[in-house]
Amino acid sequence: LGQFLESDNNRYLSWLHDISNQQYTQAHETLLDLARTETTFASKKKTLLSLSKLTALASDNQSPDMKERMDEIDDQLDLILHQEQLPPDSLQHLGMDTNNMSVLKPQEIIELYISEINAVATEYEFKKALDLLQYLDQEDDDIDINELRLHIWSKAVLRDNWKDNKASDPLDTIKDTIFFKTVDLAYNEGLDLTEYLPSVEEILQSEELGDLRNHPNFQFLIKAGYEHLQSVM
Amino acid sequence: SDSACNIEITDEDREKIEAIDWLVFDPKHRSEAVKQANAVMRGFIAVKKHEAAKQVFHKLPNDSIDIIYKIHHSTAGHRNLKPADENAIREYMCIKAYLDAVDSFNDWFSFFHHAKPQKPNLTVGASFTDKVAYEHRMKQFESELDRWRHNLTAQTKISKDRIYNLLLFTDGGWMVDLVQDSNEDEGRSLQLKRLRELHIPGLCFNLHHMLHSSGLYAECLQLADYIASERYLLYKEFNPENLKTLLRHLQDSSLQLLDENKDPLGYDLV
Incomplete structure (x- = not known):
């Protein structure tokens, strides 16, 4: 099952399996990868980043690599926050609204x-x-x-x-x-x-x-x- | 998930509640009354004696905050309130937000678990008249169920707003002082901190339970956005065990979304 979930098509599911098995670092890395490639929905990217952060915190892994990835997550969340704070007029110009934005x-x-x-x-x-x-x-x-x-x-x-x-x-x-x-x-x-x-x-x-x-x-x-x-x- | 927690009010509790009466006679003492009432309520909320905390809250007249401001302006003009008063007023608002959130969650809980209409039974080998009566009751049941669902949606929305009102409490968070008070006693700041640790994870779990039971799975996953946010810092109140419990709950909601042929966060599959 683990191998099946690791294949590219099924990675969007594998973190669920990892949470069941208490493999939090693994779940965190997958969620971050999914967030990096998400371009369709800003809100989806945000939730992937948030879940990646929470799984990282649950992992109790304090390696320097982890620290670097956590900084990346906070930067990316900050960027989305800037996007969410764009004036509605500017978003409308692109045919978007605050509840339905692609990743800019x-x-x-x-x-x-x-x-x-x-x-x-x-x-x-x-x-x-x-x-x-x-x-x-x-x-x-x-x-x-x-x-x-x-x-x-x-x-x-x-x-x-x-x-x-x-x-x-x-x-x-x-x-x-x-x-x-x-x-x-x-x-x-x-x-x-x-x-x-x-x-x-x-x-x-x-x-x-x-x-x-x-x-x-x-x-x-x-x-x-x-x-x-x-x-x- | 814990519902109504109303541990019995002891004689000692009653003394503490009634002591507030002595402080509200004279408006000049109102600022002291609010501080004392806050301290008593902190103690009750820490052990989930919500009914007792509510009784204290109702001992303070509704216009207490106005009175504190009026008295302050008549003696100190336009200068800011003393830090201790400013913090006490904010704490009083935080306690109100808490009592509202708990009440409204309990309302949801009893509505969800006890007000749901029961499906009528048809016994095997029922007679013709039994069957006609059953069909009639079935129709009634379905319209009652519709009404129940409708009211559940409304109640869920109210309770959700109340809990978010606490979790996202304006300007820095629930039970967080806005001004530094150099005369502050350490006991109080420690208690505020403990109350955050105690209640924020619990309320997040209640919120998740409510959204999940109401079938709002995608909203369950969005709870992660608020908890992980650097603006609200809710995740700091979660110990590792709490975090693992939270992730398990979120995972449950994701599995429900997969059952509905959505992706794990509730978006359409492409």
Whole structure:
């Protein structure tokens, strides 16, 4: 029976057998494998991960490998939590709702948080997008983390009109922009800005910003903001 | 699974319950009354004397929390409540959530086990009139069974919500203080911790039993999501034995789903 259950088609059952036989580590590994390959339902992936965590805890196995797998489980559950917290509008745009979602990739969740579909995005959504960078697949050659990071900040810039400068003090103008509100929030929540915030040159060269890049008022405000940051950090 | 646990109220218990009467005469003592009542109820809940705990709860007038706030605002203005008062009020709400959850589970339990209509019998060699009478009773039975199922679904929903209300108690969990109190006595924090260890696994088992008996097997498996979650940390209250029991129960629910031609988590097979 054990061998029959180990065959690929029947692995979705074998963990039930393992629980009966108190083979908790075995059940935990199978459940984690099933979770890794689940892409159809986010809720199903979540329950597979949760069961994998509970069987691991029941196994009393404290090997370094187990510790590593438990970290993977918590990361994956955290990622699903970020997905569940997406605004309903963004999900609807994909034809999904909170009760019926497929498994999204971290870069897809990031995009949904920062794109124009999420019209009410605040600094909290941009901060979440930055948090999600840690879950990107490091081995995937198609993903350029630096590029994605610059993309998030460029989207933040584009949320505001930088062309008018009504206040006499530039710092008064920029403190209300989503870009600098996000910087502020990230800083206060302990994110390492030397790693997460692109340099002022990178921002000013971001192609996504289009003509705004060359607008003197924008350049002036961004530079003033960065100077201010350097003086307080 | 344990149902109504109402161990007898002794004379000593009665003294503790009635002592609260002396503290509620004067509104100025209300904050002390809530703290004393909480302490007495903690003791009762720890030994599952639910009826006794309920009697204490009813000794405190409904407006007690309002009174504590009013008195505080009239003397201290807009400053926050003292940590001990804030924690006592939250604990009182936690106890209420507990008593509601237990009551509502007991309601479900007796409805499920005792209110189910009995199928009529037809004896072998029954006469023609017996058979006609039997068919009549059978029809009655079926409509009663329908009504029972309908009410069971409603009762299951109420009881499920009440238990989840406790398990997912807002802002950090059931019987978890929100503010640090430097004058806190160690006895109290230890008791709160013990109550979590004692009741959280038990309530999860009751919830599973209820969902499983009502045929809601897929929901049984989703219980794992809440227990494993880092947000609620319920799994920390489970010792290894409890965890193994839980997994066995979840496995039972999965086997039922397989019988219904679903996958072990209740999704359609592809």
